[in-house]
Structure formats: C-alpha cells, structure tokens
Amino acid sequence: xxxxxxxxxxxxxxxxxxxxxxxxxxxxxxxxxxxxxxxxxxxxxxxxxxxxxxxxxxxxxxxxxxxxxxxxxxxxxxxxxxxxxxxxxxxxxxxxxxxxxxxxxxxxxxxxxxxxxxxxxxxxxxxxxxxxxxxxxxxxxxxxxxxxxxxxxxxxxxxxxxxxxxxxxxxxxxxxxxxxxxxx
Amino acid sequence: xxxxxxxxxxxxxxxxxxxxxxxxxxxxxxxxxxxxxxxxxxxxxxxxxxxxxxxxxxxxxxxxxxxxxxxxxxxxxxxxxxxxxxxxxxxxxxxxxxxxxxxxxxxxxxxxxxxxxxxxxxxxxxxxxxxxxxxxxxxxxxxxxxxxxxxxxxxxxxxxxxxxxxx
Numbered sequence: 001x002x003x004x005x006x007x008x009x010x011x012x013x014x015x016x017x018x019x020x021x022x023x024x025x026x027x028x029x030x031x032x033x034x035x036x037x038x039x040x041x042x043x044x045x046x047x048x049x050x051x052x053x054x055x056x057x058x059x060x061x062x063x064x065x066x067x068x069x070x071x072x073x074x075x076x077x078x079x080x081x082x083x084x085x086x087x088x089x090x091x092x093x094x095x096x097x098x099x100x101x102x103x104x105x106x107x108x109x110x111x112x113x114x115x116x117x118x119x120x121x122x123x124x125x126x127x128x129x130x131x132x133x134x135x136x137x138x139x140x141x142x143x144x145x146x147x148x149x150x151x152x153x154x155x156x157x158x159x160x161x162x163x164x165x166x167x168x169x170x171x172x173x174x175x176x177x178x179x180x181x182x183x184x
Numbered sequence: 185x186x187x188x189x190x191x192x193x194x195x196x197x198x199x200x201x202x203x204x205x206x207x208x209x210x211x212x213x214x215x216x217x218x219x220x221x222x223x224x225x226x227x228x229x230x231x232x233x234x235x236x237x238x239x240x241x242x243x244x245x246x247x248x249x250x251x252x253x254x255x256x257x258x259x260x261x262x263x264x265x266x267x268x269x270x271x272x273x274x275x276x277x278x279x280x281x282x283x284x285x286x287x288x289x290x291x292x293x294x295x296x297x298x299x300x301x302x303x304x305x306x307x308x309x310x311x312x313x314x315x316x317x318x319x320x321x322x323x324x325x326x327x328x329x330x331x332x333x334x335x336x337x338x339x340x341x342x343x344x345x346x347x348x349x350x351x
Contacts, residue, residue: 005284006287007310009282009283009284011208013204015204015206015224018221019203019224022221023199023225
C-alpha cells in the first residue's frame with residue numbers, strides 16, 4: 001500500500017521533547033480541565049434528566065384503563081353522543097341502545113353492568129347485567145341495552161382494585177340524544 | 185496541587201515506551217503537531233488518573249493506542265465543527281514537515297480517508313499490527329478491520345491515481 005520511503009519517514013517521527021515536560025509539569029491540570037469538566041457536566045446532566053424523567057413517569061402514571069368509544073377516547077371531560085360518535089348509537093327499531101367500546105387495561109379489571117349485555121366482536125355474549133367479569137389487557141366489545149328507557153341512566157362499573165370507574169349511558173332530553181360519560 | 189499517580193505506574197517508563205508511537209498515530213489523525221501533542225498529553229494524564237490494572241504490557245499498549253485514537257476522533261469532531269470541515273493552512277504545515285515532498289500524495293490521500301478506515305490503515309500498514317491485534321485494540325471484530333482495510337486500500341488507490349492524473 002504505502003511505499004518504503006513513506007514508512008521510513010513515518011517511523012522516524014519522534015515525539016517533540018517539550019511533550020514530556022508538558023505532561024509532567026504543573027501545566028497539565030489546565031489542559032485536562034478543557035476535557036474532563038465538560039464530560040462530567042454532560043454525565044451529570046444526563047443522570048439528572050434520567051432521574052427527573054423516571055420521577056415524572058412514576059408520578060403521572062395512574063394505570064387508568066384506556067376507554068375508547070368508536071375510536072374516540074372517553075375521558076371525564078368529554079361526553080360522547082350519537083351525533084359526535086359513530087360507536088354510540090340508538091337502534092331506533094325497538095329502542096335498543098348500543099355502544100362500542102375498546103378497553104385497554106393495565107391490570108386485572110372487573111366489569112359489571114346495571115343493564116344489558118356485553119357482546120364480543122363476533123357477537124357472543126361476554127357478560128350480562130349484575131354479573132362481574134374480569135379482564136386483562138385489551139377488550140373490544142359492544143354494550144347493548146334492549147328496550148332502553150329514556151329516563152334512566154345505565155351504568156357500567158370498572159374496578160381495578162385500586163380505583164373504580166363508572167361509565168354512564170343516559171338520554172339527554174335537551175339534545176334529544178344518548179350520551180356516554182366517564183366518572184372516576 | 186500536584187497529581188498523585190498510582191505508585192505502580194512509572195510514567196517516565198511509559199512515556200519512553202509509547203510516546204513516539206502515540207505521537208505518530210496522533211499526528212496522522214490530527215494533521216498537525218500541536219493537536220497531536222494535546223492528544224498524547226491528554227492520554228497520559230488519563231493514564232495517571234485512571235486506576236486501571238493492566239494485565240500485561242500488551243494490554244497497556246492497547247489501552248494507550250485506543251485512548252489516543254479516541255481522543256483524536258474527539259478532537260477531529262471538535263475541529264470539524266469549529267472549522268466547518270476544513271483545517272487551516274497553518275494547522276496543516278507542521279504535519280507535512282515530517283515528510284519529503286514525494287510523500288505528500290500519500291499523506292493527502294490518507295487525510296481524505298474516512299476516519300475509521302484511516303485508523304486501521306495507520307495501525308496495520310504503518311505501525312505494523314496484525315488484523316487481530318488491530319481488532320483487539322479498537323475493540324471491534326476482525327472482519328470489521330478487514331472490511332475497513334479493504335475499503336481504505338481501494339480508496340487510497342483511487343485517490344492516488346487521481347493525484348497522479350492531476351499532477
């Protein structure tokens with residue numbers, strides 16, 4: 001690759017005499033200071049950021065189940081209605097109300113209904129009213145209430161052992177539509 | 185306040201053994217004497233500070249070479265940011281002072297090699313380390329060394345041809 005002459009010249013290179021003095025004398029602290037403190041600051045900042053991130057994650061993590069109705073997240077602040085959500089609908093024939101849910105649980109959660117039935121995607125019955133069923137991970141289902149009464153509030157209770165959540169289905173007479181809401 | 189090197193470390197002996205080789209390696213990476221001296225100086229200061237037990241002389245030597253290469257790469261990146269990838273004329277001068285004009289072509293070609301290829305080319309072809317030794321020093325696989333050598337050779341050939349053509 002490299003010719004002989006080049007290698008000879010390369011191998012004849014010696015460290016300048018002043019280098020030894022620079023290393024051994026007191027000036028070495030100054031040179032070093034340009035490298036080490038910067039690394040220490042970066043390392044300290046990185047450690048601090050990791051600790052803060054972990055603390056924030058621990059404080060903000062509440063393990064609450066994620067509940068979606070027709071693809072929209074149901075939270076305590078949002079009410080989903082027939083008009084703004086396709087998953088919530090009133091089957092006019094026979095006054096049947098149905099609501100499509102998608103749950104994501106972090107821990108085992110029991111689900112119970114005041115009325116109606118829970119159907120799986122393929123239409124099989126998962127749970128009926130006054131019955132407690134436990135679920136983990138994800139659940140896709142439809143809550144169906146036949147012969148729904150406009151003056152009544154229907155409830156689905158969720159409990160993960162630490163907290164209870166209540167999903168309600170009720171008819172809003174002012175808007176003339178069914179509404180789903182979540183309270184904790 | 186003075187440094188308190190570990191008693192078992194004989195700095196003068198280590199300096200005698202490794203300084204020329206480390207300076208050469210640093211010089212080929214940095215392209216100028218001042219930066220090369222800074223690199224070697226930093227490495228020796230690290231050596232004094234670190235409480236590393238070296239299993240053998242080879243282990244110690246490998247540590248010195250790896251630390252020098254890493255320090256050069258750090259400095260190269262810093263200079264790239266500072267100079268936007270171009271070293272000033274003044275910084276390049278002392279680099280070539282160690283070579284005759286006939287060798288400038290090889291030097292220029294080496295300088296244009298990618299950082300990683302340049303390091304293995306220097307250690308293997310100029311310092312004479314085997315592929316396995318180079319791999320151990322850089323803590324990479326032998327196949328990676330071979331690949332970098334292959335690419336380095338090809339690129340050097342093409343760069344040297346280009347230079348001949350330009351001359």
